[in-house]
Amino acid sequence: MSFHPYPRLSALAVFTFSNLMMATAINAETVDPVKMVDSFEAAGGKFEGYRRSGAKGICATGEFVGSTDGRTLSSASAFSGQKIPVILRFSVGGGNPKAVDNAKSQRNMALQFNLPDGETWQMGNISAPVFGSSTPAQLLGRLESLTPDPSTKAPNPEKVKAFAEANPEVLLQGKYFASQPVPASFASVNYWGVNAFAFVNSKGEKQFGKWIFEPVAGVMGLSDEEAKAKGTSFLFDDLRQRVKDGQVTFNFNLQLAEAGDKLDSATVPLPESRRKVTLGSLKVTAVAEDSGGACRDMTFIPTVLPKGVEPSNDPMLAAREAPYAVGLGRRLSEGSKQ
Numbered sequence: 001m002s003f004h005p006y007p008r009l010s011a012l013a014v015f016t017f018s019n020l021m022m023a024t025a026i027n028a029e030t031v032d033p034v035k036m037v038d039s040f041e042a043a044g045g046k047f048e049g050y051r052r053s054g055a056k057g058i059c060a061t062g063e064f065v066g067s068t069d070g071r072t073l074s075s076a077s078a079f080s081g082q083k084i085p086v087i088l089r090f091s092v093g094g095g096n097p098k099a100v101d102n103a104k105s106q107r108n109m110a111l112q113f114n115l116p117d118g119e120t121w122q123m124g125n126i127s128a129p130v131f132g133s134s135t136p137a138q139l140l141g142r143l144e145s146l147t148p149d150p151s152t153k154a155p156n157p158e159k160v161k162a163f164a165e166a167n168p169e170v171l172l173q174g175k176y177f178a179s180q181p182v183p184a185s186f187a188s189v190n191y192w193g194v195n196a197f198a199f200v201n202s203k204g205e206k207q208f209g210k211w212i213f214e215p216v217a218g219v220m221g222l223s224d225e226e227a228k229a230k231g232t233s234f235l236f237d238d239l240r241q242r243v244k245d246g247q248v249t250f251n252f253n254l255q256l257a258e259a260g261d262k263l264d265s266a267t268v269p270l271p272e273s274r275r276k277v278t279l280g281s282l283k284v285t286a287v288a289e290d291s292g293g294a295c296r297d298m299t300f301i302p303t304v305l306p307k308g309v310e311p312s313n314d315p316m317l318a319a320r321e322a323p324y325a326v327g328l329g330r331r332l333s334e335g336s337k338q
């Protein structure tokens, strides 16, 4: 354990305060956030100084330019059409900072839009259209079922099976990853927001939707042979090279919900037939040389929203902010590493 200077601790204090404000506003379902983070560590291992989820990651910066459709749907200043500076963090799913890059596993893209007048918009997006559980209690139960038994050092297969049989939606995400190739790059996979949000325009009109960041250069995967040949650690250098070549741009697309669509579940995507509009274009312009960068000592809380974007009543959304703050607090006090 090492001593940390005040700036880091004051950053935590700011996040904690805004969390409390948001939690009262959206009435978070209660799963003790400390217990939740403990369960992440118990199930996936504890790696001091690293994020308890998305541990292996790299920071980048970029710019976002909003579209006319964005401005029509939301009064958020992100869509003004001016260049908005963005902090990005790309990562591989899970709490292990040595997670391999050539597995059919989750990739993440977390964003912070730095808006005029000190406003920010944070989000964490994943490379699947669904999350691995639909309620915080179900996530906790799933993590508990996956926690290694101390005597065998492996999860108890009967427990895992019994929990999944009683909660079949926890298997949907794994089935999706198994059906997809290993992503060729952080820059060549779709990233879904998974939770629904409301977009509110200057007339007060509200449109719910779920967003997807889609690479302009297209989705690209590796064959099993290519993935093996790439090895376990190629994603960071690949991203640096593609960004140097000016190739990394995503369309920020919104799938528009219609009356009767389910808006409170991260395991139920909107029907594929729903109309999709492009809210703007996100270009990655620089990648951190090492494990530092602006992302290291911050977290990305998906209920930190600008005026003009509002949360849905998905219980998974409200339940994210406190565990993210707990995770941030732990890694700052341990000496944050990535």
Ligand code: HEM
Binding pocket: 036, 037, 040, 050, 051, 052, 053, 054, 057, 089, 090, 091, 108, 109, 110, 124, 125, 126, 131, 135, 136, 139, 192, 193, 194, 195, 266, 298, 299, 300, 316, 319, 320, 323, 324, 327, 328, 331
């Ligand atoms: C109750 C549900 C959830 C809990 C308790 C949870 C917990 C966490 C924690 C503790 C972290 C590490 C935070 C840090 O140290 O900065 C994290 C990171 C992350 N989570 Fe979640 N999560 C939840 C749901 C979700 C969902 C639904 C998504 C999908 C969109 C998601 C996407 C991410 C991403 C992309 C990161 C990495 C962010 C980064 O690079 O800093 N999480 N999560």
